[in-house]
Each structure stands twice: as C-alpha cells, then as structure tokens.
Amino acid sequence: MKPKVAFFDFAGCEGDQLQVANLEEELLDLLGQVEVVTFREVMKEESDNYDIAFVEGSCTRLHDEERLKQIRKNATYVVAIGSCATIGGINSLKNYQDLDDVRRTVYGDKARLFDTYAARPIDAVIPVDAYVHGCPITREEFLHVVKSLLLGKKPDIPNYPVCVECKKNENVCAFERGQFCVGPVTRAGCNSCCVNEGTICWGCRGMVDNPNENSEKEVLIKNGLTVDDAINKFKLYFGWQERKK
Amino acid sequence: MSDKNFDVEVHHVTRVEGHGNIYVNVRNGTIERCEWNISEAPRFFEAMVVGRNWNELHHITSRICGICSIGHTLASLKATEAAMGIEISEQDLKLRKIALHAENMQSHILHVGFLVLPDLMSVGSVIPLASSNPEEVKTVLRLHRLANEMSNMLCGRTTHPQRLIPGGFSKIPSMKELSGLRDRLKASVPDLQAVANLLQSLAPKIPDFVRETEFIGLTSPDEYALYDGKIGSTDTDSAPAREYLTYTNEYVVPQSTAKWAKHKRDSYMVGALARLNINYDKLSPLAKKVAEMFDLKPVCHNPFMNSVAQLVEVVHSVEDSIRLINELEAAGLKSQPDYNLPDITVKAGQGVGAVEVPRGILFHDYTYNKDGVCTKANFIIPTNQNHANIQLDMKALLPKILDKTPKEIELTLEMLVRAYDPCISCSTHAVKVHFV
Numbered sequence: 001m002k003p004k005v006a007f008f009d010f011a012g013c014e015g016d017q018l019q020v021a022n023l024e025e026e027l028l029d030l031l032g033q034v035e036v037v038t039f040r041e042v043m044k045e046e047s048d049n050y051d052i053a054f055v056e057g058s059c060t061r062l063h064d065e066e067r068l069k070q071i072r073k074n075a076t077y078v079v080a081i082g083s084c085a086t087i088g089g090i091n092s093l094k095n096y097q098d099l100d101d102v103r104r105t106v107y108g109d110k111a112r113l114f115d116t117y118a119a120r121p122i123d124a125v126i127p128v129d130a131y132v133h134g135c136p137i138t139r140e141e142f143l144h145v146v147k148s149l150l151l152g153k154k155p156d157i158p159n160y161p162v163c164v165e166c167k168k169n170e171n172v173c174a175f176e177r178g179q180f181c182v183g184p185v186t187r188a189g190c191n192s193c194c195v196n197e198g199t200i201c202w203g204c205r206g207m208v209d210n211p212n213e214n215s216e217k218e219v220l221i222k223n224g225l226t227v228d229d230a231i232n233k234f235k236l237y238f239g240w241q242e243r244k245k
Numbered sequence: 246m247s248d249k250n251f252d253v254e255v256h257h258v259t260r261v262e263g264h265g266n267i268y269v270n271v272r273n274g275t276i277e278r279c280e281w282n283i284s285e286a287p288r289f290f291e292a293m294v295v296g297r298n299w300n301e302l303h304h305i306t307s308r309i310c311g312i313c314s315i316g317h318t319l320a321s322l323k324a325t326e327a328a329m330g331i332e333i334s335e336q337d338l339k340l341r342k343i344a345l346h347a348e349n350m351q352s353h354i355l356h357v358g359f360l361v362l363p364d365l366m367s368v369g370s371v372i373p374l375a376s377s378n379p380e381e382v383k384t385v386l387r388l389h390r391l392a393n394e395m396s397n398m399l400c401g402r403t404t405h406p407q408r409l410i411p412g413g414f415s416k417i418p419s420m421k422e423l424s425g426l427r428d429r430l431k432a433s434v435p436d437l438q439a440v441a442n443l444l445q446s447l448a449p450k451i452p453d454f455v456r457e458t459e460f461i462g463l464t465s466p467d468e469y470a471l472y473d474g475k476i477g478s479t480d481t482d483s484a485p486a487r488e489y490l491t492y493t494n495e496y497v498v499p500q501s502t503a504k505w506a507k508h509k510r511d512s513y514m515v516g517a518l519a520r521l522n523i524n525y526d527k528l529s530p531l532a533k534k535v536a537e538m539f540d541l542k543p544v545c546h547n548p549f550m551n552s553v554a555q556l557v558e559v560v561h562s563v564e565d566s567i568r569l570i571n572e573l574e575a576a577g578l579k580s581q582p583d584y585n586l587p588d589i590t591v592k593a594g595q596g597v598g599a600v601e602v603p604r605g606i607l608f609h610d611y612t613y614n615k616d617g618v619c620t621k622a623n624f625i626i627p628t629n630q631n632h633a634n635i636q637l638d639m640k641a642l643l644p645k646i647l648d649k650t651p652k653e654i655e656l657t658l659e660m661l662v663r664a665y666d667p668c669i670s671c672s673t674h675a676v677k678v679h680f681v
C-alpha cells in the first residue's frame with residue numbers, strides 16, 4: 001500500500017506548497033509512490049488518515065496548537081517545510097514588537113478576540129521528524145527528504161555554513177564587494193543560490209547548529225555596520241533561534 | 246415559500262490560497278445566513294517592516310505571498326524608488342515587465358488548469374485528471390513549466406525572486422537566453438490553443454450569473470497596463486496611483502480577519518476580469534481572438550468569467566513578452582557588472598508603488614526617514630479589495646440556486662469563490678497598523 005501524505009499550512013505565504021506543485025512532471029512521478037490524501041491548496045478531498053504530514057508556516061496563535069497536536073497524533077512522520085515552519089522565519093520579526101500594542105492598534109477594543117503570540121517554528125509546539133529548510137524550499141531538497149523517509153533513511157541535511165557552497169561556486173565574497181551577508185552562520189544546502197544570483201545570503205535556512213555568532217557580528221561591524229545594524233541582520237530570520245538561547 | 250431547510254458549511258474552502266469559510270443557513274426556504282468568512286491568521290507585515298532598511302523591504306514583503314512574490318517585490322521596489330526618486334533604465338523596465346508577465350502566466354495557468362478545471366470536469370482535484378486526461382494535464386504542465394523557467398531566467402527563481410533589487414537587477418539574462426525564451430514562447434501557441442479549446446468545450450458549465458459591479462485596475466494609453474499606469478475604473482475617471490486611498494476605503498467587518506474595501510458602490514472587483522473590462526482594446530491580437538471564442542467583451546459582469554479572462558491574459562502575456570524581447574534585441578541588450586548594485590542616494594520620503602498582480606491591483610506605500618529606515622508602511626492587497634464583492638455576489642447568487650440540492654449549492658458557491666482566485670493569506674497578512 002502506498003504511504004498516505006497530507007499537507008497543512010499555518011501562518012505563511014504557502015510558497016513552499018507551491019514548490020511542491022512546481023515539481024510538475026516530477027510531481028506525477030511522486031504520485032506514483034505516495035497517495036496524497038489532504039492538500040487543501042489543490043484538492044477538495046481530505047482525510048485524517050495519513051502517514052506523513054508536511055507542515056508549512058509558523059504557529060502564531062494559541063488555538064492553532066490544538067490543530068498541530070492533532071496532526072502529530074495522526075501522523076507517523078511530521079515534516080516541517082520552509083523557514084516559517086523550521087525556524088519561525090520572517091514571521092518572527094514581529095516578536096520584536098509589543099504584541100499587545102500591535103493587536104490593539106489593529107483590532108481596537110476587539111483585540112482580545114484575536115489571539116496572537118510570538119511566531120514560532122513547529123518544533124516549538126510538537127516534535128518534528130524532519131526539516132526542509134529555506135524560503136522557499138527547493139524542489140530538490142523536498143524530493144530528497146521525501147525519498148529518504150520512504151526508504152527509512154535519515155535525510156542528509158548540511159550542518160556547515162553557506163560559505164562552503166559559495167566558495168565552491170567561485171562567487172566573489174559579499175564582504176569583498178562591500179555588502180553584508182549572514183552566509184558565515186547560515187546552514188548550507190541552498191547551493192548559495194542568492195549569492196549566485198548576484199545578491200547576499202539573508203539567512204533563510206537558519207543558523208547552523210553551532211554558529212559562531214559573535215565573530216559574525218564582529219565581521220559585520222568591522223566591515224562598517226553599527227552594532228544595531230549587525231543585530232538587525234540577525235533579526236530577519238534568526239529571531240526565534242536567538243531568543244531560545 | 247418552500248419548506249426547505251439546510252445548512253452549508255464549508256470550513257476552509259479548498260483549491261484556493263489561504264483559509265476562507267462559507268456559511269449558509271436556510272430555514273423554511275428563507276435565507277437566514279449567507280456569509281463569506283475569513284479565518285486566516287494575520288501576520289502583521291506592516292508592523293514587521295517598520296525599523297527595517299530600504300534595501301530589505303522588497304525581500305521581506307515578497308514573503309507576503311508565495312504565489313505573487315514577484316508582484317509584491319515589484320510593488321515594493323516601485324514604492325521605495327518613488328520615495329527616493331530612483332529612476333530605472335528603459336532596459337530594466339522592459340525586463341521587469343517580462344518578469345511580471347512570467348508570474349501572471351504561472352499563476353493564471355495554475356489557477357485555470359489545476360484549480361478551476363477540476364470543477365468543470367466534475368472531479369475533486371487535478372490528480373485524477375492526470376490518469377483520465379493525461380494529454381490535457383501534460384499541456385497545462387508544459388505551459389506552467391515555461392512560465393516558471395521564464396521567472397527563473399528573469400528573477401533567479403519563481404518564488405521570492407533574488408535578482409530584483411532597488412534601482413534595477415543584480416543580474417540579467419543574456420540576449421541568447423532571451424532569444425531562446427522567445428522561441429519557446431512562440432512554440433507555446435499550439436498549447437495555448439489546446440487549453441482554450443478545452444475550456445471552450447467546458448464553457449457551458451460556467452454558471453451564467455450577472456451582478457453589476459464596479460471594476461478597478463491600472464490603465465494606460467500605451468499598453469495593457471500591468472507594471473505601470475493610473476488607477477482606472479469602469480465607473481469613474483482615472484487617477485494617479487498615489488491617490489489610491491480614495492479608491493480603496495478599507496473597513497473592518499466582524500466576520501473577517503481581513504479588511505474589506507469599497508469605492509463608488511458597496512463593493513468592487515479587481516483582477517483579470519477587471520483589467521480586461523477596463524483595457525480590452527489594448528489586448529494583443531491573439532488574446533482578443535481567445536476572448537472572442539468565449540464571447541467575452543467589456544463590460545462583462547459575470548465573476549465566473551474571471552477564469553476565462555485569466556486565460557486571455559496568459560495569451561496576451563506570451564505575445565507581449567515576445568514584443569518586449571524584440572525591442573530589447575533591436576536596442577541591443579547592454580551588459581552590466583556581476584553582482585550589480587545600483588548606486589542609490591538614500592533620502593527621506595514617501596512613495597506608492599502600484600502594480601497589477603495576478604489577482605488584481607496591489608499597492609505598497611512606504612515612508613522612510615533620512616537614513617532610509619522605514620517608519621510607516623501600508624499594503625493593499627487585491628483579495629482584500631474583492632472580499633466585499635464575493636460576499637455580495639454570494640448573496641445575489643444564492644436565491645437563484647435555492648432549488649438545487651445542498652450539495653450543488655455548496656459546489657456553486659465554492660466555484661464562485663474560486664473564480665476570484667482569492668489569495669487569502671495575502672489579504673490577512675496585510676491588516677493595517679497605525680503607529681503613533
């Protein structure tokens with residue numbers, strides 16, 4: 001019997017599920033190996049009977065925790081897909097604001113009806129078995145993780161910084177070009193795609209397990225950033241990871 | 246009055262982007278409730294960008310929407326460029342227009358081919374169609390892939406583009422790549438024709454429903470406006486983008502975490518049908534031919550025809566991209582340095598960027614201080630502007646279909662919502678925050 005898979009989304013842009021739809025012909029191949037039972041973005045049918053749950057987006061409301069716990073109960077494997085789900089992603093920018101103020105200014109005297117709390121990754125609420133990092137995820141890495149799970153293997157996810165891939169791609173270092181980059185502390189696996197396209201690494205895959213944050217901040221400051229700006233660079237994607245420490 | 250009693254409760258409408266619900270209660274043949282309800286978790290983007298630098302805003306706001314991330318990036322860049330008086334070159338302008346065409350094609354093909362066709366072919370998703378109608382599905386996939394590869398070529402990737410930066414591009418394609426793209430665009434015409442023929446054969450299943458409303462979208466004397474133009478309306482004169490607040494007039498309703506909008510009537514519609522209704526004359530020749538296949542001409546007040554208008558726009562985007570590549574070739578494509586970083590003088594100011602994205606007109610409005618730090622932001626997303634129109638359509642449509650079975654009613658209402666191709670996560674990510 002083919003393993004049953006389901007897709008779920010919380011607070012996010014649904015860009016990661018779009019990458020799954022973007023598999024196109026490869027998606028048809030994948031459909032030969034698994035049975036998709038829930039995927040609200042593309043199908044009407046749904047089911048609570050599934051083996052693998054892919055979860056996109058951050059948890060930003062207390063009442064969404066129940067839904068996550070139910071997914072955990074139903075699934076054998078829970079896979080977090082995309083930065084919002086794996087590290088809190090860009091959503092965690094709001095964690096630096098006073099959430100009560102934000103809520104009140106948006107919803108006025110009805111604020112208490114709209115519960116919101118610090119945006120957090122899925123593993124802050126339930127145990128997660130595998131991660132597909134990135135904003136957005138890459139199709140290749142998604143397929144690698146799915147294949148690994150189907151074969152009962154542990155997915156091979158790099159735990160070294162983006163610089164390793166960036167050097168291999170013979171890019172001119174952002175610092176040498178007078179720009180600022182968080183590649184030295186960011187988990188590789190993207191093939192340094194943003195630098196290859198002429199820009200910088202923003203940190204969307206989150207920090208490696210043992211990042212040397214202080215020396216990265218020193219490098220940023222040495223190259224001309226103020227202390228505040230250096231810290232600001234870390235807030236973009238690392239908000240939840242920094243806070244956890 | 247009949248003695249009909251039933252409830253329709255569609256919790257999280259499927260095959261749309263984001264979380265929206267439909268609630269209908271009918272008692273003794275009387276409609277007691279008919280409601281389009283938004284339950285998506287808000288993300289507070291306007292709050293998130295405050296305190297961030299001018300050269301990060303396009304990166305952050307791209308994340309409002311995975312499907313129209315190119316459009317959000319472009320609206321963001323236009324707002325920043327307007328605020329700081331940054332001009333882009335004619336070449337970059339053309340390349341940006343092709344990038345926007347690529348996203349429009351990708352999004353429209355996904356919607357028409359994967360999300361709407363299943364309703365017209367009476368199945369729950371595109372998945373069973375892969376085995377029952379493999380040729381049709383492969384044709385749709387080929388067009389989708391072409392659009393995605395076009396985005397990759399112009400923007401670096403299809404979702405959350407890297408190359409689009411303030412003042413221009415960090416990297417541009419070569420003329421060889423562009424001319425290869427042109428060949429493929431030309432070769433896609435038979436596939437477009439096949440999809441048009443398929444949709445035409447299913448057209449009798451498109452509900453025949455009309456409710457008069459106002460249509461709003463960008464308009465320009467020079468072209469079918471997508472990247473630039475004034476705000477146009479089927480009810481009123483046009484106005485510059487910076488006057489957008491006089492059109493959008495957002496308000497809060499209890500049933501929705503997203504804001505609603507109205508202009509001259511109780512609601513208005515944005516998107517492919519709105520653009521076609523306002524700018525029909527500027528469509529490319531083949532696009533007009535496809536519109537004629539469906540007898541689609543302005544002003545069409547059937548919201549279900551939005552999906553057909555999307556197909557017409559795909560054809561226009563293909564033809565217009567070919568035209569733009571021809572112009573780039575004739576002018577001679579100028580190369581630029583690797584890791585290009587346009588020289589920009591940061592200054593204080595406020596700027597509005599308006600762009601037509603797949604689901605309709607999108608506004609970004611930023612205020613920067615002298616250091617280029619964002620102090621205030623406002624986004625008005627197409628789907629926000631459509632929520633009120635969806636609600637009023639639903640109210641007008643329901644009494645006309647009460648004699649159907651509850652299941653048929655449910656499907657028809659879902660099809661109505663789907664016709665708008667709503668991007669609900671976008672629309673709730675854009676709740677307005679005022680900072681004191």
